[in-house]
Amino acid sequence: MKSVELGEIFDITSSKRVFQSEWKDKGIPFFRAREIVKISKYGFVDNELFISEEMYEDYKSKYGVPKEDDILITGVGTLGITYKVKKGDKFYFKDGNIIWFKKKSDVDSKFVQYCFQSQEVLRQVQSGANGATVGTFTIEKAKKTKIPLPPLATQKKIAAILDAADAHRQKTKQLLAKYDELAQSIFLDMFGDPVTNPKGWKKRTLDKLLTRKTQNGHYAPKDVYSEEGVQMVHMSDAFYQILEPGEFKRVLVSDGLRKKYEINDSDILVARRSLNYEGAAKPCMVPKYSEPLIYESSLIRLTPDQKVLTPIYLFYFLNNDRARGAYVLKHVTKSTISGINNKGLNAVEIVLPPIELQKQFLNIVKVIEMEKVIAKQSLEKAEELFQGLLQKAFKGELVE
């Protein structure tokens, strides 16, 4: 298939400089790289930066503004994220960090946009950091980036097929998000708001609800990391909700230490430190593992007494924004680095519904979690499908 450099089919440039002092809190939306990333991820952006109408009109008349079917691409930090300008879009963007592809020839912009999801093109985007501190996709590099280019009609057909595959992918992603929402709303439905506590459940401090004392995890200087060791969960593994199945870093420990720091599906891990105040003391569930698993010193292990408290309920409670605001965050120390220590964690009050009700919740959430596993698998399949189609399209095998 014929391959071209992007410089041949687009005028590639950037915007005029807009200084921070010229940012306004209303007017014409102003996008930085992060806004482009957000739009591409969620399809919309709650923009907080603007420039004045006058400035926009001034730049528009003097230098022009992005038009329908132009493409914007992030060029600093997160590289190669695209946004195709829609009809009627009215915004301006930051120079240097976003590259502007002005359409100058008869190509299908959507096709070009999909090119930026293929490994071949992404490799070109990421290659050669130019010796800069932060990886950049420069205008020069953009001009020289090669993409395959079939005739226009074929481009359109390919884009249409990829659209379908992409829609399928997005749908699965949304489904996953819906399951999370569902679990949260069932939590609220069954137990009521944890702050106003309308059902009048009793409250207990966490230390009264555990079968063993809270404890920081194993501290291992890096020289004892080894392929032959035991898998150890770090803060980065435990920051989001539930441990993903897969490989963690391994560390050499004695049997005694292994027993001491072992975790399983009846435990909840809590991140001990976080620079961000709201992010401190985030809980994480532990699924069943066939292999022994220990945890690192930046995490604290909670083992609830299952006669009165189920791990799932504890997780949802600690993860609920309202509960965190009312019961958890006040124990978070606020120095240069926010965090929670054992004393603080033990003093966190838990709204404690009867164990029977907690078990009902557990049964429901189990079903949802199982559905989530299935959804995750189909998401992976959808990704594969998409990538597969992309590969074929570029080899000219997808459409005649």
Add this chain to the structure above:
DNA sequence: CACTTAGTGATACAAATGCT
């Protein structure tokens, strides 16, 4: 275009505290 500065998260570390 590529620099400097800034923000954030993770890990390393040493001093403080606690336990026996």
Add this chain to the structure above:
DNA sequence: AGCATTTGTATCACTAAGTG
């Protein structure tokens, strides 16, 4: 006292913002 454990902070790694 002598050790284990906890805690706060230093430092590294990384991404991103802002500017000459």
